[in-house]
Amino acid sequence: MSAPLRLMAVHAHPDDESSKGAATMARYVREGVEVLVCTLTGGERGSVLNPKMDRPEIVANIGEVRRAEMARAREILGVEQRFMGFIDSGLPESEEEELPEGCFGLQKLEDASAPLVAAVREFRPHVIITYDDDGGYPHPDHIMTNKVSVEAFEAAGDPDRYPDAGEPWQPLKLYYQMGFTKERFEALHEVMTERGLGSPYSDWISRWEDRPAKWPVTTRVPCGDYFQIRDEALLAHATQVDPEGFWFVCPRELQEEIWPTEDYHLARSLVDTELPEDDLFAGIHADDVEPACH
Ligand SMILES: [Zn+2]
Numbered sequence: 001m002s003a004p005l006r007l008m009a010v011h012a013h014p015d016d017e018s019s020k021g022a023a024t025m026a027r028y029v030r031e032g033v034e035v036l037v038c039t040l041t042g043g044e045r046g047s048v049l050n051p052k053m054d055r056p057e058i059v060a061n062i063g064e065v066r067r068a069e070m071a072r073a074r075e076i077l078g079v080e081q082r083f084m085g086f087i088d089s090g091l092p093e094s095e096e097e098e099l100p101e102g103c104f105g106l107q108k109l110e111d112a113s114a115p116l117v118a119a120v121r122e123f124r125p126h127v128i129i130t131y132d133d134d135g136g137y138p139h140p141d142h143i144m145t146n147k148v149s150v151e152a153f154e155a156a157g158d159p160d161r162y163p164d165a166g167e168p169w170q171p172l173k174l175y176y177q178m179g180f181t182k183e184r185f186e187a188l189h190e191v192m193t194e195r196g197l198g199s200p201y202s203d204w205i206s207r208w209e210d211r212p213a214k215w216p217v218t219t220r221v222p223c224g225d226y227f228q229i230r231d232e233a234l235l236a237h238a239t240q241v242d243p244e245g246f247w248f249v250c251p252r253e254l255q256e257e258i259w260p261t262e263d264y265h266l267a268r269s270l271v272d273t274e275l276p277e278d279d280l281f282a283g284i285h286a287d288d289v290e291p292a293c294h
Helices: 022-030 056-060 062-077 109-123 140-155 182-194 202-207 224-236 252-258
Strands: 006-011 034-041 080-086 127-130 173-177 219-222 261-269
Touching: 006 022, 006 109, 006 140, 022 034, 022 062, 022 219, 022 224, 034 062, 034 109, 034 140, 056 062, 062 080, 062 224, 080 109, 109 140, 127 140, 140 173, 140 261, 182 202, 182 252, 224 252
Parallel strands: 006 034, 006 127, 034 080, 127 173
Antiparallel strands: 173 261, 219 261
């Protein structure tokens, strides 16, 4: 029997794993891949974004509430999950606003990366998914998540780096999430408008700058059959998503029909692979797959 493939997804806050690449993870888990979500912060500074959950006892215990939500989402997706132990930086209201002392966004790169390097060396993923260097959206924790993921990808295999963080392990591929492309939202917008459903995306699309994508999509993973699981996991983060809000306006059946993939940019690869791909493990052969050291 060959050793299982392993996929690590690195995220900034609890709920990000359910809104970015969740159907991909749900699919791979059900195909026998081991999947570990590393959540860098506890989401302590997140606001309550669901009016039904905006109650004083929830706001007062937001850190604890979000841990419980994460545990539920983890079960739904079928993944393993670990917190890396950093404190949410919050989303500053202006560029001048300083980040709160001690938060993840203010850590030195080496300190911020050490727990993730240790997790990579322990879990030994073949593939890592993270955000692009703009963070996917400009939250300081998301930008930092890109930095520590790239650092871990590059340093985890080097015995001279992070010598106290375990036995070296070199992951083979690094991907950036590309779920929020203009192309995808335009396609959904067009069909929703055509079918008289009304589209929530017009403003958003019109504000989008028309320039070539900085990180072109290289890889589309078919996972429409898992959109329901993705949505259930996202709803488990009840303080963070309004079931009647923006995320759920576009009917799931329509998404499955019009855009049944989750999309990625292959940022680093140590194996030969032909682009475009439809599998994050394309180019990885049985010989590359060493067993995990548990
Ligand atoms: Zn986030």
